[in-house]
Amino acid sequence: MTGENAGSLEFVDRRTVGQILLGFGVAAIVLYLLVDFVGAAEVQARLTGSEWGWLAVGCLSTALCLIAWGKAWQIVLSVAGIDERFSRLVVTYYAATFANYVTPLGQAGGEPFIAYVLSRDTDASYQDSLASVVTADLLNLFPFVTFAGVGFAALLYQAQLPAAIEPLAGGLVVLSVGVPIVAAVGWRFRAPLKRGLLGLASPVARRTRLLTLDGLRERLHETEEAFQRIARDRRALVKALSFSYVGWVFFALPLYAAAMAVGESIPLLLVFFIVPASTLAGLVPSPGGSGAVEATLGLLVYTLTSIDPVGATAIAILYRVASYVFALVLGGGAALYVIKRN
Numbered sequence: 601m602t603g604e605n606a607g608s609l610e611f612v613d614r615r616t617v618g619q620i621l622l623g624f625g626v627a628a629i630v631l632y633l634l635v636d637f638v639g640a641a642e643v644q645a646r647l648t649g650s651e652w653g654w655l656a657v658g659c660l661s662t663a664l665c666l667i668a669w670g671k672a673w674q675i676v677l678s679v680a681g682i683d684e685r686f687s688r689l690v691v692t693y694y695a696a697t698f699a700n701y702v703t704p705l706g707q708a709g710g711e712p713f714i715a716y717v718l719s720r721d722t723d724a725s726y727q728d729s730l731a732s733v734v735t736a737d738l739l740n741l742f743p744f745v746t747f748a749g750v751g752f753a754a755l756l757y758q759a760q761l762p763a764a765i766e767p768l769a770g771g772l773v774v775l776s777v778g779v780p781i782v783a784a785v786g787w788r789f790r791a792p793l794k795r796g797l798l799g800l801a802s803p804v805a806r807r808t809r810l811l812t813l814d815g816l817r818e819r820l821h822e823t824e825e826a827f828q829r830i831a832r833d834r835r836a837l838v839k840a841l842s843f844s845y846v847g848w849v850f851f852a853l854p855l856y857a858a859a860m861a862v863g864e865s866i867p868l869l870l871v872f873f874i875v876p877a878s879t880l881a882g883l884v885p886s887p888g889g890s891g892a893v894e895a896t897l898g899l900l901v902y903t904l905t906s907i908d909p910v911g912a913t914a915i916a917i918l919y920r921v922a923s924y925v926f927a928l929v930l931g932g933g934a935a936l937y938v939i940k941r942n
Contacts, residue, residue, distance in 0.1 A: 630891030634898065638913045646862050646914035654861035658854030658922030663930065665850035666694060672739060672843040676732040679833045682724040692721045695938040698931025701924065721938055739841050743848035744879075747872035851875065851923070855897075858918035864907050866915075874900045894920055 635643050670693035674686050684692075696714040703713065715730035724732070852875040859866045866874070877900060881892035897916035902909050 628891070630895065634891075634895050635913060635917075638898075638909045642910040643913050643917070646910055647917065650861040650914070650918060651863075652861070654857045655918060655922055658857035658861075658919070659926040661850045661853040661857065662923050662926050665847045666690075666697060666927065666930070668843045668847035668850060669693065669736070669740070672840040672847065673732065673736050675836050675840040675843070676735050676739075677722075677724065677728075679836045680724070680728045680732055682722060682728060682732075684722050684724075689722070691934045691937060692718060694931045694934035695721075696931075697927060698935045701928055701931065717938075721941070735837075736840065736844070739837070739844045740848070742841055743845045744876050746845075747848060747852065748876035750869065750872060854922040855915070855919045858915045858922060859901075859907075861918055862911055862914045864905075864911050864915065866901065866905060866907075870904055874904065890920075890924070893924075 667690055670690040671686065673693055674684065674689050677684060677689070696717045699713060699717060712730065715726060715733045718724055718729040718733065719726040722729075852871050855871050855875055856866055856868060874897065878893055878897045881896040894913075894916045897919060898909070898913045901907055901915055902912035905912070907915070
């Protein structure tokens with residue numbers, strides 16, 4: 601590697617780290633303004649008076665959630681002909697989760713990067729890795745739709761859906777229905793899409809040796825074959841889907857634990873609506889949706905329950921500590937281990 605190339609790579613790394621730090625900085629400012637608006641002293645008092653045993657329960661739930669989703673990953677990978685020990689693969693999944701959580705907009709499309717981590721740490725090709733990651737994410741949409749739909753229906757039945765929440769609920773419905781439709785249409789018309797992608801890449805291929813149309817065509821063909829192999833084993837997909845549901849239950853339960861920690865209670869049906877709804881805020885350009893998710897959670901808890909703004913803000917912060925900060929700590933340790941292992 602020449603000195604110029606090394607310098608450019610160092611610049612890219614430095615720029616990426618800068619973007620991550622900037623994202624966390626902006627999130628910290630948003631969170632500070634939220635707490636200051638509600639009442640910093642009151643929120644601090646609720647947090648310091650929390651029952652930390654319930655916070656530990658929330659952290660344990662997050663760990664079990666990632667284990668369940670990692671198991672779904674393993675099942676989908678095995679369909680693609682890639683057999684990895686679960687004890688090894690779950691560490692890779694934790695490391696990939698860390699990378700996804702610290703990257704701005706990672707929640708809006710971190711699959712290619714996760715597939716890269718997986719392909720580097722296992723015997724899987726990048727195409728098989730990408731197909732398995734995308735398939736596992738699509739499977740996770742089923743419990744997302746189920747839990748959000750049940751909670752939404754319960755709110756409508758009880759006439760407890762405030763007008764301020766209607767746009768968020770509408771966005772939740774559009775996302776849960778629209779993504780599967782787009783995926784199905786894309787798969788149905790994959791041949792025209794492939795031709796369109798090759799057409800767009802043609803001018804780039806003529807100007808650089810880093811990309812060739814034959815190489816791109818071969819990669820697209822390999823990726824399509826990987827998806828087809830996975831789709832043929834429906835029994836395995838159902839088994840993976842069951843672990844996706846289990847993972848989503850453990851993903852939502854830290855909100856219930858956070859409420860119990862501050863002496864409040866949120867009905868489970870409401871928990872299963874609030875958590876999916878708050879994930880929409882994860883699409884903002886900050887690491888893991890930091891700042892926006894806390895604000896959205898606090899608003900949802902305050903609007904949909906009888907909990908006061910101080911309690912709702914404390915619950916949102918504790919939930920993010922258990923579901924996000926704890927996952928970052930686990931994933932960061934796993935990422936260091938994976939780097940050392942490689």
